Amino acid sequence: MSGFFLIVTIALIYLVIFQIARASEYVGVLKGEDIMRKQSNRINGFLLIAFLVLGLIGVWYCNELFAKKTLFAHDSASVEGERVDSMFMWTLGITGVVFFITQILLFWFAFKYQEKEGKKAVHFAHSNKLELIWTAVPAIALTVLVIIGLRNWFHFTKEAPADAVVVEITGKQFNWIYRYPGKDKVLGKTYYKEISDKNNNPLGQIWSDNANHDDVIETSEMHIPVGVPVKLIINSRDVVHDVGLNHFRMKMDAVPGIPTTLWFTPKYTTKQMREKLNDPEFVYEIACDQMCGPGHFSMRGVIVVEEMGEYKVWLATRKPNYWTAFPDKNPFIKPAVTDTVATKAATTEVKTIDNKVAKN
Amino acid sequence: MSNEAVLQAHSTAGHAGHHEHHHHESFITKYIFSQDHKMISKQFLVTGIIWAILGGLMSVLFRLQLGYPNETFPFLEDLLGKWAKGGKLNPEFYYALVTMHGTVLVFFVLTAGLSGTFSNLLIPLQCGARDMASPFLNMLSYWFFFISSIIMLASFFIETGAASGGWTSYPPLSAIGDFSEGSKAGMDFWLISMALFIVSALLGGLNYIATVLNMRTKGLSMTKLPLTIWAFFFTAVLGVLSFPVLLSGAILLLFDRHLGTSFYLSDIFVSKTQTALPNEGGSAILFQHLFWFLGHPEVYIILLPAMGMASEIISTNSRKPIFGYMAMVGSMFAICILAFLVWAHHMFVTGLNPFLGAFFVLLTLLIAVPSAIKVFNWLTTLWKGNIRFTPAMLFAIGFVSLFISGGLTGIYLGNSALDYQLHDTYFVVAHFHIVMGVASMFGMFAGIYHWYPKMFGRHLNNTLGYIHFWITIVGAYLIFWPMHYQGLAGAPRRYYDISNWHFLKGFDGLNQFISTVALIVFAIQLLFVFNYFFSMYKGRRVTTKNPWGSNTLEWTTPISPGHGNWPGEIPEVHRWAYDYSKDGRDFIPQTEPIGANESGHH
Numbered sequence: 001m002s003g004f005f006l007i008v009t010i011a012l013i014y015l016v017i018f019q020i021a022r023a024s025e026y027v028g029v030l031k032g033e034d035i036m037r038k039q040s041n042r043i044n045g046f047l048l049i050a051f052l053v054l055g056l057i058g059v060w061y062c063n064e065l066f067a068k069k070t071l072f073a074h075d076s077a078s079v080e081g082e083r084v085d086s087m088f089m090w091t092l093g094i095t096g097v098v099f100f101i102t103q104i105l106l107f108w109f110a111f112k113y114q115e116k117e118g119k120k121a122v123h124f125a126h127s128n129k130l131e132l133i134w135t136a137v138p139a140i141a142l143t144v145l146v147i148i149g150l151r152n153w154f155h156f157t158k159e160a161p162a163d164a165v166v167v168e169i170t171g172k173q174f175n176w177i178y179r180y181p182g183k184d185k186v187l188g189k190t191y192y193k194e195i196s197d198k199n200n201n202p203l204g205q206i207w208s209d210n211a212n213h214d215d216v217i218e219t220s221e222m223h224i225p226v227g228v229p230v231k232l233i234i235n236s237r238d239v240v241h242d243v244g245l246n247h248f249r250m251k252m253d254a255v256p257g258i259p260t261t262l263w264f265t266p267k268y269t270t271k272q273m274r275e276k277l278n279d280p281e282f283v284y285e286i287a288c289d290q291m292c293g294p295g296h297f298s299m300r301g302v303i304v305v306e307e308m309g310e311y312k313v314w315l316a317t318r319k320p321n322y323w324t325a326f327p328d329k330n331p332f333i334k335p336a337v338t339d340t341v342a343t344k345a346a347t348t349e350v351k352t353i354d355n356k357v358a359k360n
Numbered sequence: 361m362s363n364e365a366v367l368q369a370h371s372t373a374g375h376a377g378h379h380e381h382h383h384h385e386s387f388i389t390k391y392i393f394s395q396d397h398k399m400i401s402k403q404f405l406v407t408g409i410i411w412a413i414l415g416g417l418m419s420v421l422f423r424l425q426l427g428y429p430n431e432t433f434p435f436l437e438d439l440l441g442k443w444a445k446g447g448k449l450n451p452e453f454y455y456a457l458v459t460m461h462g463t464v465l466v467f468f469v470l471t472a473g474l475s476g477t478f479s480n481l482l483i484p485l486q487c488g489a490r491d492m493a494s495p496f497l498n499m500l501s502y503w504f505f506f507i508s509s510i511i512m513l514a515s516f517f518i519e520t521g522a523a524s525g526g527w528t529s530y531p532p533l534s535a536i537g538d539f540s541e542g543s544k545a546g547m548d549f550w551l552i553s554m555a556l557f558i559v560s561a562l563l564g565g566l567n568y569i570a571t572v573l574n575m576r577t578k579g580l581s582m583t584k585l586p587l588t589i590w591a592f593f594f595t596a597v598l599g600v601l602s603f604p605v606l607l608s609g610a611i612l613l614l615f616d617r618h619l620g621t622s623f624y625l626s627d628i629f630v631s632k633t634q635t636a637l638p639n640e641g642g643s644a645i646l647f648q649h650l651f652w653f654l655g656h657p658e659v660y661i662i663l664l665p666a667m668g669m670a671s672e673i674i675s676t677n678s679r680k681p682i683f684g685y686m687a688m689v690g691s692m693f694a695i696c697i698l699a700f701l702v703w704a705h706h707m708f709v710t711g712l713n714p715f716l717g718a719f720f721v722l723l724t725l726l727i728a729v730p731s732a733i734k735v736f737n738w739l740t741t742l743w744k745g746n747i748r749f750t751p752a753m754l755f756a757i758g759f760v761s762l763f764i765s766g767g768l769t770g771i772y773l774g775n776s777a778l779d780y781q782l783h784d785t786y787f788v789v790a791h792f793h794i795v796m797g798v799a800s801m802f803g804m805f806a807g808i809y810h811w812y813p814k815m816f817g818r819h820l821n822n823t824l825g826y827i828h829f830w831i832t833i834v835g836a837y838l839i840f841w842p843m844h845y846q847g848l849a850g851a852p853r854r855y856y857d858i859s860n861w862h863f864l865k866g867f868d869g870l871n872q873f874i875s876t877v878a879l880i881v882f883a884i885q886l887l888f889v890f891n892y893f894f895s896m897y898k899g900r901r902v903t904t905k906n907p908w909g910s911n912t913l914e915w916t917t918p919i920s921p922g923h924g925n926w927p928g929e930i931p932e933v934h935r936w937a938y939d940y941s942k943d944g945r946d947f948i949p950q951t952e953p954i955g956a957n958e959s960g961h962h
Contacts, residue, residue: 003435014887021823021891025900028822037748040822044749047830048757055837066845069866084781091778095768102735102764109742110757113678114749121746121941125681130740131733138732142725145775149725150718152777157714172631173539192627193636204629204636234711237629239533240644242709242784246850246863249781253710255644256532257626260711285863289784289852291526293533293540294451297855 038115045114052107056100071246077273077284077305078264081249083152090148094141156250160231160263165311167222168233169286170203171241171254174295176286177202180216180315187233188212192256195237200325203237207322213329217321221302222286224266225311231263241299242290247273251289266305273305385923393503395495396923401480402815403502405808407509408473409889414513415464416882418457425449427875429857443521451856452541455524456516458854459542462527463512463550465797467557470662472505474804475599478665479568479592481811485914486586488577488931490924493570497563504560508553515549523550526854528655531624531647535616536637538630548617551610558603558610565603568596577913579933583689584950586912586937587682590689591668594696595661602657602700609650616642623647645710652703659796660699664692666803667734667763670756672937673810674738676910677753678745679946681938684737691730698727708776709783717776724774731767735760746941750908751825752810758833759802765837766795769844787847790840798836805829808892813907817920818899824891828884835881839874846870911937911949 028036067073076082113121168179168187181187188211194204202219205212224230234243236254243262244251252262274282286301306314323330394400424433425448432447443453480498484491492498515522524542525534529550537544572593576585585593615621616639624647625639675682682688704712704720738760747753769791772778782788805828812820851864858864906915913933917925931951939948943959 010883014890017824017827017887018890021821021827024823025821029900040826041747041749044754044826045747048749048754051830051833058837059841062842062845066842066849066870070845070848071850071863072848081781084778087775087777088772088781091772091775095771098732099764099768102739103761105739106742106757106760106764109739109745110747110749113742113745114747115679116746119746120944121679122744123681123940123942124683124740124744125938126684126686131684131687131737134736135729135733138729142728142771145771146722146725149721149775149777153714153718153721153775153780156777156780157717172629192629195629195636197631197634238631239539240530240710244784244850244852246781251709251780251783255711256628257640258643258645258711281862283862285861287850287852287861287863291455291528291530291533291854294455294524294856296455297451297857298860300860 038117041115045111048107049111052104052111055103071249074277075267076247076249077268078245078248078250078266080156080264081247083155084249087148087152091145094145098141160261161229164229164231164263165225166231166233167224168203168235169222169243169254169301170235170237171243171288171292171299172202172237173239173293174288174299175219176222176243176299176301177237178218178222179203179321180218180318181211182214182216182320184211184214186211188215192237200321203235205321205325207325213322214320215322216315216318217324218318221304223304223306223311223314225308226266226269226272226305228308229263229265231261234260234262239292240290241288241292243301244287244289245284245303246287247284253290269305269307270303271306393499395491395499397480397484397492397495397498398815398921398923398925400498400502401477404472404476404480404505405815407502407506408469408477409892411464411468411509412473413886413889415461415469416885418461418464420879420882421449422454422457422461423875423878425454425856427872429859449856452521452524454856455526455540455854456522456542456546459524459526459529459550460512460516460522463523463554466527466658466662467554468505468509468512470797470800470804471561471599471658472557474800474807475592475595475661475665476502476505476564477804478588478669478807478811479564479596481815482588482914483568483571483592484575485814485917485921485925486589486912486937487572487575488580488913488926488933489571489575490926490930492567493575494567498567501560501563501567504556504563508556508560511549511553511556515546515553518545518549520544520546522546528648528651529613530651531613531616531644532628535613535625536628536630538632548614551614554610555607558607561599561603565596565599568592569600572596577930577933580913580950583686584933584936586668587671587685587688587692588665588668590692591664591671594692595664598657598661598664598696598699602654602661605650606654609647609654612650613647645707645712648707648710649703652706653700655706656703657699659792660695662796662800663763663803664695666759666800666806667692669803669807669810670759671738671741672912673752673756673806674741674760675938675940676810676908677748677750677756678742679748679909679940680741680745681940681942682737683740684733685936685938687733688737691733694730695727698723698730702727702774705774705776705779708779714776721774721776725771728767728771728774731763735764735767750809751820751822751829752806754826754829755802755806755809758829759799759806761833762794762799762802762836765841766791766793766799770795782847784853785847786843786851786853789853790843790847793843794836794840798840802833805832805888810908811914812892812895813902813919814914814917816896816899817902818895819902819907820895820899821891824887828888828891831884832881835877835884838877839881842870842874906949909947911939911947913950916949916951 076085166181170177189206189209190204191206192204194206234252234254236256241254242251248264252260274280284303288296288299434447436444437447443450520541523546524540533539534543534547572589612623616624622639622642624644625642628637671682702720702724705724708717773782773791809820809825846867902919916931933950934953935950937950
């Protein structure tokens, strides 16, 4: 019923607007087109200058409302991201000046030079000097921005420091899988045809490569230490995803078949961020930033940044995925009495994991 | 010389046969399979308007989801059936709407509807030609577009729904049906429709180029052309050189989908079926290169006609010559060249070689220079003018304002080190909607209001025009300005629901606000559509040949020109199109010979 009233109201509004418009056209015909044009010219001239003034107030008001909700309200959570912040402010300064000057001139000129009785426009078609100025000035400003930008760009994309903590992150519809290289600090080889969720091999680790035997796989959270460079090796199992790290000010696509990398140095642990933002529920989130299917909006990852000591303890208590895939290889589980028992144990574990995967 | 011969032949031999020709026109040859460029232009425009309504409606539907993610709207289920069970859009359909909104607006409305309409209408009229170089190919161009749009529309009615991988349709998502419902038959429809659309764009573009180069009337050298024609010419060149690349991209994608090739596919495991696909060695990034090699010139294909028309309209209504004509042409030329050299700025974070990325940063920011020249030249054209605020003029001023606002944010995104943070956030959405979407739409509205008298011999209702303008510009800024802030908060594009994300808390109110304004702006566009069709039959009649006091050739034709445009000989051109307020005269048409005592002329 309310829908019906809504439609009727809209139709009535249309009708009223239409009748006013028709009437004004008849008035125009009666008064003469010229008089009508001059009248509407004055109204629109006034509206243009009003739009400028209200628009500038609106720009200020919008900033009041929302600036504090942006990421730039707090400093970057990574050392590298500080460069993004300062570059953003430089760009904002330069474009801001241009924005205000040009918009004010546009609406001011339109208002000031509106058609007036007996006034003539100036025939002014060309000026080399002026055109040279407004070619050169933007060119110089842009050169500055390009130089700042490229210096930062090469810094972001250079090889990660050799002592960086390495984590592999792999996207799949619609979650993330993290892999750590274990004690040998080498990530074992993978091949996508070896992937099998059923056999606890979500990344297709090649078991004949010994480097794989101590690699740890996590699906719930990524843990990284604070204060040291962290290098992410980014993969995808199916479609193009994107590792969006908003608080660290960077992102990189995950492309099947083409590994990419990204590195940064976290400045604050999750705990410190909670205090800093006065937000006890704060977590670092990984947002998928590349359209990846119907669950794109829910492809969320969580990063826990902690002190190096905590991180080391956490990693040391993880079980290599090799042991999950082959429980009989786990030295901490007593050798099974008979083969059948071992197989049973393995299958039940697989089942519980399967259920977990299904639930996710 | 050959020009001359063609024109003379037309006007002497053609004149006698002219009236005869009219009598033979049946309904079908006049309104459906017409070869008259003016009718074809109206066909493009009306089809474009229908698509704009559909595309706009799609955005209203998905804005409903974004603004009110926790509410249900039972009427949606009545309307959409299984795609909105319980009155809530399902994610598949939401993404189909997003995808189609982009595709439809970019290609069908702002390419076919904008450049198709006005290139067709104005190139022969402002160049002084009786029709296009090939009226038959011109007709085919429209009908390929028509078939393409029918196929695109049909994809909504198949069981698995329309394509839903975003208007960019990146593989592997778009290549494999198991990854999304929309990647099943819907994607084939999308690809076939796009292929036909490209055929249409090429037939049109080649025709525009041939006509501008060969069929200008006597005395109309290239440097005397109005800026509109220059803009359409560059647009056509861009289209002809870049659309074939998208065609190849689309065809390779069809091969990957159906013939087992691996152009774009490698190392893919399908979780749903727990199978590893056999494809190895392809590159998903290759498609992105092919796509953006068209995709970036495409934004200039959309923008240049709007720039050209805004220049013409601003000059006419300021009663002043366009400032820096040669700089305007030169900057369009520069934009046209640079448009081909910046495509990878859409791909900074795909793992593209950073060294290569650096060149694309440089070239991308370089485009800001010709853009800045254009803005300053428009401002100087207004300066000390005697401005008449027709609805067309207001939309042209609005175009400049939006072009400034949206163009400046391009400087952020074109700089890879900032794109590192801003890529694929709402900041990008705000940027391209303002600079390409709304600005070009404003150019299109300006064009419609300005040339409507030439199209139909009647005026659009002015008051409705003013209401349309003011609500649209205020609405456009209210919708897209705050989106920058969402983007700076990191909100990613194409999220169906943000309620699970901690870092996106606190934008619910804003999302509702934006959705409400979008609804109002959409409603006001319907008022414009009404004005358009109503005025066709009941609008105020045009009483003079030249209602705006304009210099260009189209205003020397009869109020409602027949097929062939000029009843007698085609007029000769003696001067450029911008002699306004010169030597104390309000305007001097291009057809008037240079006087003996005239001050310096162009």
